[in-house]
Amino acid sequence: VTVAALLAGTGLAVAPGAAPAVPHGHGYPQVRTSDEPTRRFILTAGTATVRVGGRDVAAWAFNAQVPGPELTATVGDVVEVTLRNRNIGRGVTLHWHGYDVPNSQDGVPGVTQAAVLPGQEFVYRFRADQAGTYWYHTHAVSDVGVRMGLYGVLVVRPGPPTGLDVTVPVHTLSGRPLPAARVERVEAGVPVRLRLINTDNTTHRYALAGTAFQVAAIDGFDLRGPTPLAGTTVLIPAGGRYDLVFTAPATPVALFVDGRAVYSTGEVSTATGGWPVLDPLTYGAPAPAPWTRFDREFTLVLDRGLDLHGLLPRYAHTVNGAADPDIPPQVVRRGDVVRFTIVNRSQTVHPWHLHGHHVLVLSRTRTAAVGSPLWLDSFDVRPGEVWEVAFRADNPGMWANHCHNLGHADAGMTLHLMYS
Numbered sequence: 437v438t439v440a441a442l443l444a445g446t447g448l449a450v451a452p453g454a455a456p457a458v459p460h461g462h463g464y465p466q467v468r469t470s471d472e473p474t475r476r477f478i479l480t481a482g483t484a485t486v487r488v489g490g491r492d493v494a495a496w497a498f499n500a501q502v503p504g505p506e507l508t509a510t511v512g513d514v515v516e517v518t519l520r521n522r523n524i525g526r527g528v529t530l531h532w533h534g535y536d537v538p539n540s541q542d543g544v545p546g547v548t549q550a551a552v553l554p555g556q557e558f559v560y561r562f563r564a565d566q567a568g569t570y571w572y573h574t575h576a577v578s579d580v581g582v583r584m585g586l587y588g589v590l591v592v593r594p595g596p597p598t599g600l601d602v603t604v605p606v607h608t609l610s611g612r613p614l615p616a617a618r619v620e621r622v623e624a625g626v627p628v629r630l631r632l633i634n635t636d637n638t639t640h641r642y643a644l645a646g647t648a649f650q651v652a653a654i655d656g657f658d659l660r661g662p663t664p665l666a667g668t669t670v671l672i673p674a675g676g677r678y679d680l681v682f683t684a685p686a687t688p689v690a691l692f693v694d695g696r697a698v699y700s701t702g703e704v705s706t707a708t709g710g711w712p713v714l715d716p717l718t719y720g721a722p723a724p725a726p727w728t729r730f731d732r733e734f735t736l737v738l739d740r741g742l743d744l745h746g747l748l749p750r751y752a753h754t755v756n757g758a759a760d761p762d763i764p765p766q767v768v769r770r771g772d773v774v775r776f777t778i779v780n781r782s783q784t785v786h787p788w789h790l791h792g793h794h795v796l797v798l799s800r801t802r803t804a805a806v807g808s809p810l811w812l813d814s815f816d817v818r819p820g821e822v823w824e825v826a827f828r829a830d831n832p833g834m835w836a837n838h839c840h841n842l843g844h845a846d847a848g849m850t851l852h853l854m855y856s
């Protein structure tokens with residue numbers, strides 16, 4: 437089913453004329469058939485046995501490793517990733533979390549492609565033109581698939597890395613923490629970039645001890661004028677990424693996640709537990725809001741309740757009282773500036789994630805976003821909070837819009853945004 441077919445009969449015409457440029461400067465990397473891939477990868481999904489904390493754990497893995505291979509590209513590359521499924525019976529896909537690809541490459545089974553079944557393959561292609569930190573994961577039975585290990589890191593660098601540039605994905609495999617603490621010697625004066633990636637279903641607390649640092653980027657977008665921080669905790673929502681930068685001091689530095697050292701340049705003993713939490717809405721140099729008027733507005737009320745829209749009533753994680761597949765799609769026109777107001781009436785955190793777009797944060801409950809323009813693809817909507825976010829509908833297709841606690845997503849908290 438094409439988006440055009442789905443829109444037929446809704447009375448919505450395609451908006452004429454060229455839409456103004458996206459203020460955040462990301463394009464949508466359509467590959468032309470004449471483009472030769474410059475970075476090629478093959479990811480083969482299959483069952484595997486992975487060693488975690490001295491024990492063998494049954495996993496589903498890309499190329500027999502968890503996380504899967506780290507995919508790296510440089511701006512200007514044409515990336516081609518061949519996905520093969522060896523024996524994952526429920527099928528696999530690749531979704532490029534936070535990387536805004538054209539809809540056909542987005543990897544959502546039943547929406548943008550069919551799940552890749554055992555013995556089958558699917559080839560993804562996109563342009564590397566969005567420098568930043570991302571990750572990939574299966575979107576077929578995503579809750580089980582990601583927990584079993586079908587995920588990995590995607591990094592697009594603007595050029596050859598300067599200094600030390602490392603990724604720190606944090607995840608648990610079937611309830612066991614990964615990876616083991618990594619220790620790396622770094623000479624004083626070397627610029628360091630730590631790319632923190634929360635591939636888990638819940639928020640994690642990150643604390644960097646032994647140095648001042650800046651949050652250079654969140655969710656792949658560079659922040660404007662990030663000021664130095666020290667003794668500060670950053671909370672990364674499920675799916676989110678923070679890039680921390682600092683110049684290596686002569687003494688050791690350590691990154692703690694929920695109080696556990698996961699990366700260090702030597703022995704550091706610091707209690708990071710009481711450190712204040714950074715509010716990204718007030719961090720960095722302010723800039724005027726790009727939008728003051730909105731063509732379309734939607735309110736999403738997140739709750740847990742009885743879904744009465746299906747054949748039989750059931751308890752589910754709901755959006756406006758309904759659960760997937762009974763939540764009406766959000767239909768917009770190409771070029772619209774769209775505002776979402778997301779209200780969490782439930783007792784649990786819902787890390788929200790819209791595919792194919794980054795949203796500009798306008799406010800969270802009574803806090804206006806007054807720091808650097810904050811373009812996110814993953815953000816925690818905590819119980820009682822109200823988030824206002826906006827985006828321009830400039831990447832046509834049918835896009836999943838869901839909670840990234842993937843258990844919630846699979847239990848109803850998924851809807852779709854669509855336009856052609």
Ligand code: C2O
Pocket residue numbers: 531533573575675789791836838840
């Ligand atoms: Cu990280 Cu719909 O996904």
Ligand code: CU
Pocket residue numbers: 753785786787839840841844845849
């Ligand atoms: Cu949720």
